[in-house]
Amino acid sequence: MSIAMPAPDAETLAKRDRIVAAMQAIVPGEGVITDADELRPWESDGLTAYRQPPMLVVLPETVEQVSAILRWCQGEGVRVVPRGSGTSLSGGALPLADAVLLGMGKFKKVLDIDYEDRVVVVQPGVTNLAITQAVEGRGFYYAPDPSSQIACSIGGNVAENSGGVHCLKYGLTTNNVLGVELVLMDGEVVRLGGRHLDPAGLDLLGVVVGSEGLLGVVTEVTVRILPKPETARAVLVGFPDAEQAGACVAQIIAEGIIPAGMEMMDRPAIHAAEAFVNVGYPLDVGALLIVEVDGPAAECDHLIEEIVRIADANGAVTTRISRDEAERVAFWAGRKAAFPAVGRISPDYYCMDGTIPRRRLPEVLRRMEELSQQYGLGVANVFHAGDGNLHPLILYDANVPGELDRAEEFGNDILRLCVEVGGVLTGEHGVGIEKRDLMPEMFSEEDLKQQQRVKCAFDPKLLLNPGKVFPTLHRCAELGRMHVHHGALPHPELPRF
């Protein structure tokens, strides 16, 4: 529990009743939650080790209400934390004791489906999967598919630039979002992008996707949809160890094949998943690859042949090719259930998310094993091998004093290792609070200040989702002209965490 949040502002806490009254005036009825017991369910997101009941929850239903809430809060200097479905694994939606938690769950409408332009316009609380469900009857789907897609909202996906198994071929959220409507902290409603590719001017849409609720509140999203591929087939390949599996992944990509998905599991993850879903994963291998190809049947047949050839050349010991749709789905069932499966073998686990250059995979796995010995904690690896995005699950027991701290330190070392080998701190789960204090491992102070200048352009009073992403809080006014003399920071009274 090493991550500190900004201290609550006593002045804001003292005027809570007035804030509640103002919010109730904007969102009448049951849209404001203030009772301590009713606030409990909102106290954390997917990073459940960190909990903080919010000062109050507001659940607006219209863009006008969102705009009025933000304008009022800006006028009164009240902090706001936007929230979608609360599945963030990096603590992005963690409430603050002195902030309004702005839940976007009532924005549930699919506003427009345009098959000719192949776009769908939705409100931000619509779940990722619901977009596909809205168009699948006409043979279309929305490609980015986070494992949480049944629950996570498209607004949260935009804020985190979420990914999934099929993002190797079809791109992350940023590659599939064409436009957003965004409400700024001063209440202004802006539109970025539209129904077409490449909006004119600076790529502000690119800035907003992945901005983790720090720049504005997304109130509408336009995504593109794709026709469902004619065929999809998967190959399950077992290797004696992760090194050979990693070499196979590298060669598949190097030969110019971009599978629809390419996922790897190590021995502990294979055993946990097989015990959970019984789909026939080989238990005598050190690493398992699931490689999926999609497109016209003849192309899939050819690509499968090529993948099997490459796998054999890299020492594959078992190979199964899906014979029908049921078998393809079964191959994925274990992978998709890997997180809950690992939850059955350990009281708690901590899911990390870092990205490395693919070719460094064997070395990183080896060093992760050494760290596992050093910290005395097990680790199960499930990852998007095709794009080098690792998801080590660190196994610990929160009831054993000190184990959570050890798990966090182990996780931090894994992320440092990702950066050291030329990778990045996050692949898809965002920085949130989880990786906030590691940002200086990757960015210089000047880099971080430049990023914060962008934040200041959107939210000059730093009221939106504070305490997330930036390891040091600078006042916007001091950015660019802060001189530190003999280590003495100006404005020492300002919270810097």
Ligand SMILES: Cc1cc2nc3c(=O)[nH]c(=O)nc-3n(C[C@H](O)[C@H](O)[C@H](O)COP(=O)(O)OP(=O)(O)OC[C@H]3O[C@@H](n4cnc5c(N)ncnc54)[C@H](O)[C@@H]3O)c2cc1C
């Ligand atoms: C079991 C499980 C599996 C997961 N698998 C994946 C995966 O495969 N790939 C992946 O990328 N992620 C995965 N995640 C992480 C998570 O689901 C994603 O980050 C998701 O995009 C979060 O969406 P949400 O609606 O739950 O957002 P929340 O958790 O509510 O919020 C996340 C962030 O978005 C901001 N936000 C939310 N809504 C808005 C809005 N309307 N406007 C502005 N900011 C907003 C919040 O302030 C916060 O910073 C997984 C999580 C779980 C629990």
